[in-house]
Amino acid sequence: MRFLSVLSLAAGVSAAATSLATRGNNKCMKEADVNYLVDAYKSILTQWEAPKADFIADQGFFDYSDSINTVAGLQTGFPIFPNKAAFVGYQTVTPDNLPLVIVEVGPWSCDQITIIWSATFTKVPGGSPLPVRGITVLGGSYKKDEKKWEIQSIKVEFNSINYYKNTGGVCSRPAPA
Template structure:
């Protein structure tokens, strides 16, 4: 728990240093900032998208500028790291429609958050392999929100997700073997 308290302090200091406003207030430039109800809305939207995809849930995602970044998922998919796995809304929706994640995502902790970003820690214990033992997967997501003035509601602008990729890979049918422990030669100790 000390780690999360420290993380919250660092995030608060970082937000203050970058000019981000405190929780629930709008900044001096008229930009709408998240309030607690907005955080709850976006976190529930994220969880809903991952738990059970349905076409209307595409409305939770911003039409312009959306991306989903995850080196963990890129690694599992056998793709190079360092770029979004889904560079836009269309790619994300197409993937979810064809092969939805439908993971039993459980939100463990929400926070810290600032004017437009929310940190979420989650777990999911699942398997997509008949007869396999489900392994727990733990991850962290940063949900960036943007306020859509025409809809008068918040949308998911971007997702940045990292997770226990080895368990995720095994839960989806991948096979991993532990490397053998290295043998270390211990020098003889002589006493004088």
């Protein structure tokens, strides 16, 4: 009986995967596509150059991060970059250029990839670099006419206190209660 339950579960997962494959762009990522988008994401954040804007989807792109909103002193609960133009404009004027290290990739689905990353840096002259660790979920979309995958969405959260300190912010421990 337990074997039949496992088979039933596997059939349900297979049907869900097939359903995902037939929605939207009718294409699911393979490992090479995942690697391509992860490499694109890393290159955007480590060494921004204008041609890298081609990795970002023109329509429907957004970057959501309460961590970034908090560090920027903005209200949380909304995309920090609601479209490609806002994201590219920021990167062009103030590129992150972080020493991003991809720690782990996966799991991934038809059109989303989970990435764990780290970056140890400081943008403070003479400052001590602190490690920042984060998780990103990349949404991908397949551009049929160009036969390539693009980054459709970025959802990222990270150790915002260390990031804040690495960029010159001051944060002290609360007094004991």
